[in-house]
Amino acid sequence: MEREIRHLLGLEHISPAVYKKITRHNAMCGIGCSIAMMLYGTGELFVDRTNALKILFCIMYLISMAAACFLCVKTVRRTFRHPLAMQVYGQICLGETIVFGMVTSIAMINQGDHFLIMLSTVVGSLCLFRIRPIVSLGTVTGIHLMMMHVTSHYQFWITHSHFSYIVFLVLTELVSLVGWHTSFSNFVQEGNMADVNTLLLQDNETWRNASVRDSLTGLFNRYGLNRNTVLWRGRTICVMMCDVDNFKHYNDTYGHDAGDLVLQYFAGALKEAFGDNACYRYGGDEFLVVSDTAPLLFMEKAKNVQKALKEGRNCGKTGPIGTSMGFVYGRCRSDVDLPDFIRQADRKLYQAKESGKGTVLSGAYSIKE
Structure with a gap:
């Protein structure tokens, strides 16, 4: 029972090969999110009244997109392979994407559609990024409480009940669970296949060497x-x-x-x-x-x-x-x-x-x- 719970919450041990695949996946998702946020932030400067906050966020998006482009080039050239650096970049992009959704939601709270923006941003992030379910549960709960605190000052415009927040919490956690376990299983299978292929190649090399080498002296025959x-x-x-x-x-x-x-x-x-x-x-x-x-x-x-x-x-x-x-x-x-x-x-x-x-x-x- 304990093993099943640990597996469900994503607490099981991750092999280095699977860990590398997950961090690479998150980093590549971060590249796309950074570029999308930069384009959105730039567009906001032209379609609506500009203020210091918008400029600040636009600069942040610009830095993020520059980092994304740098990582993209390094990844394509296969010169950026450090899993820890990729993990940090992916986590920064995930946090940035969620903050983007929260800020946009709060900015539109007087229009009455902030909840939909928040929901789509968080669910979309959890669909794209792969994080352990136990971590996503804590993240979503924290976002949940923060949004409840912020929106409590705007009761005049809030039309949904706390039940909506519970649905939101359950929905996002389900998305995270499905995404994590699906990707985890796929990455494990890919890793197993890669291990099998490596063993086969090693066996083939061993047999090939055995066929052309003298067993007593080790020289070619x-x-x-x-x-x-x-x-x-x-x-x-x-x-x-x-x-x-x-x-x-x-x-x-x-x-x-x-x-x-x-x-x-x-x-x-x-x-x-x-x-x-x-x-x-x-x-x-x-x-x-x-x-x-x-x-x-x-x-x-x-x-x-x-x-x-x-x-x-x-x-x-x-x-x-x-x-x-x-x-x-x-x-x-x-x-x-x-x-x-x-x-x-x-x-x-x-x-x-x-x-x-x-x-x-x-x-x-x-x-x-």
């Missing part, structure tokens, strides 16, 4: 290579094939878990030297690097990787790791050139192993091969 082939078209690149010397020794001596660690250390060293997007696990203990680094600098980085692994830096219990590398460099004219780059780099790797392992061989890419 061959599917990732096929996807990234287009990135190298028309660029001068270095393509390197490399593997672990005597990899079978690690598996036989320390076990397959140690062999996996060797691959992870090797992958980490390559990624640190060349960057994540340049490194691929090609298969088994073979790794591929594709980079647009200049050949001399590429050679320096490759030797640094060899040196770090040979010295056993960050290699744990496996100790020093020997590696052989071979790379070619040249211009990748089209997607079909990359497989040729890889074949020639693999040939350089084979030559490096034949020449004694633990070396780096390089050469220019040959189009005729």
